[in-house]
Amino acid sequence: MTAARSTRKPGRASGLAALAGLLADETRAGFLLALLDGRAWTAGELARYAGVAPSTASEHLGKLVAGGLLAEERQGRHRYVRLADARVAQLVEDLAAQVGPSSAQRPRTLRESGAGSAMARGRTCYDHLAGRLGIALTDALTVRGLLRQDTGFALTDAGLRWFADAGIDLDRTGRRPLTRACLDWTERRAHLAGTAGAALCRHTLDARWCERIGSERAVRVTEEGERRFAELLGIEARSLR
Structure with missing residues (x-):
């Protein structure tokens, strides 16, 4: 007996799981809530806001940028992040x-x-x-x-x-x-x-x-x-x- 062919779409499911994973961390969720003010924040400002080390903040922000939830801007030595868009x-x-x-x-x-x-x-x-x-x-x-x-x-x-x-x-x-x-x-x-x-x-x-x-x-x-x-x-x- 042949197995029934799966109709699941792994690409979409894995994308949804990846998005959920980005939101499932309390520090990253806190960053996203802070950035709802519509302004750009530096990594240092967000680190102080969340009470985490700058290196920890940078790691989390890198994941959010890579996942398309944040947009990154650089001015001189400063790195700013903001929500990617209204969606x-x-x-x-x-x-x-x-x-x-x-x-x-x-x-x-x-x-x-x-x-x-x-x-x-x-x-x-x-x-x-x-x-x-x-x-x-x-x-x-x-x-x-x-x-x-x-x-x-x-x-x-x-x-x-x-x-x-x-x-x-x-x-x-x-x-x-x-x-x-x-x-x-x-x-x-x-x-x-x-x-x-x-x-x-x-x-x-x-x-x-x-x-x-x-x-x-x-x-x-x-x-x-x-x-x-x-x-x-x-x-x-x-x-x-």
């Missing part, structure tokens, strides 16, 4: 959302507790806004008929005009979707991502409606931001604090 950021954030805040280690110090609260209040998720801030903006856009969520995330005609009137440029020439729902790992709801989410985040930071705080991804809304969000979207300032 990698989406993968990391989606997996983090599956873990959820309930599985996270309890803060050991008042400083850790404050940092966690700041991240939950408002943060960048690669290149768009997340946390309660991201949800508040997404809800306000939806309530005002600028964003539809009933058939997936999509800007309405009024929404496109709103972005133009607010001076927020939407680059629609690339292959990236204009809007995308991204599951928020602290709020357990979807916030706005995609080209529109990135443009909104970039504008809020450039216009000083929001500012980064600390070395993490946390952001806070400035007084100017509170005024502008109230004018443009009817968001109460107290809900952003």
